[in-house]
Amino acid sequence: MLSGWNEIGESLKINSGVMSQIFKYLAHELTHKMVGDITNDNASIYIQEGFATYLQAAINRDGNGMVSFDPQKPIENAQKAMEISNTLKTIEELGQIDYTDPEGSMYRDGALLSTYLIETKGINIFFDMLKSLSAFEYIDKRIEHKLEMVNSRTVEAIEKVYGPDEQVSADLKNYYLK
Secondary structure, three states, rough: OOEEEEOOOOOOOOEOOOOHHHHHHEEEEEEEHHHHHHOOOOOOOHHHHHHHHHHHHHHOOOOOOOOOOOEEEHHHHHHEEEEEEEOOOOOHHOOOOOOOOOOOOOHHHHHHHHHHHHHHOOOOOOOHHHHHHOOOOOOOOHHHHOOOHHHHHHHHHHHHHHHHHHHHHHHHHHHHOO
């Protein structure tokens, strides 16, 4: 078992068990740090976990220690996720996920949303959306105590960059359920 977590202004924490997977977990947790810094810690948990899951899949290290970025891996993971369960949550539904998320939906559906946005609009536009969240004031609370506010801010950022959240959700479904 290997787990980690990050809160803005705190050190990255990692509990290790499987050393062969530590690079992937570091990529995941460092993504949280990066997103927190870019957004002034205003990204919803589904964007946090979705993009961290995207990068965890895309960033690889070979036996010689060489790091590479393979954008095909998150797409393959998305296809596998859709084969297992042919369902998708809308952005509104993602915003209602319990932060303890026992089904892993914030990871799965967050990764499906992040992969879709990056693959269809580009990673630069995705970063524009993240950067737009930095205009909001920092909320000095742990994520579970500011979910409603960061979810609202994330929807606002998505709508600013990608258009109405209902349309983005419909396009997301069309993309995966074609």
